[in-house]
Amino acid sequence: MERYVIRLWVPAPTAGDGTDADPGMHGVVSHVATGRSQTFRDGRDLLQRLIDLRTDPGVDREPVDGDR
Numbered sequence: 479m480e481r482y483v484i485r486l487w488v489p490a491p492t493a494g495d496g497t498d499a500d501p502g503m504h505g506v507v508s509h510v511a512t513g514r515s516q517t518f519r520d521g522r523d524l525l526q527r528l529i530d531l532r533t534d535p536g537v538d539r540e541p542v543d544g545d546r
Contacts, residue, residue: 480509480511480532482508482528483510484508484524485506485507485508486504487504487505488502488503502519502520503520504517504519504520505517505524506518507524507531512531514531515531516530
């Protein structure tokens, strides 16, 4: 099981925003096991960060020519 801490925030509306303005979801996601964190700006970005944080940055995931 992977564990993450996700801190969400929504930007405060500004005077120039319309009534139908969607401020979006922003935040920071942290992978508990590695302690690595990344920021995100929307739901799609959050999902990508979850995948990125799960991947060990020290491991090359591309196959080496000799492995094919």
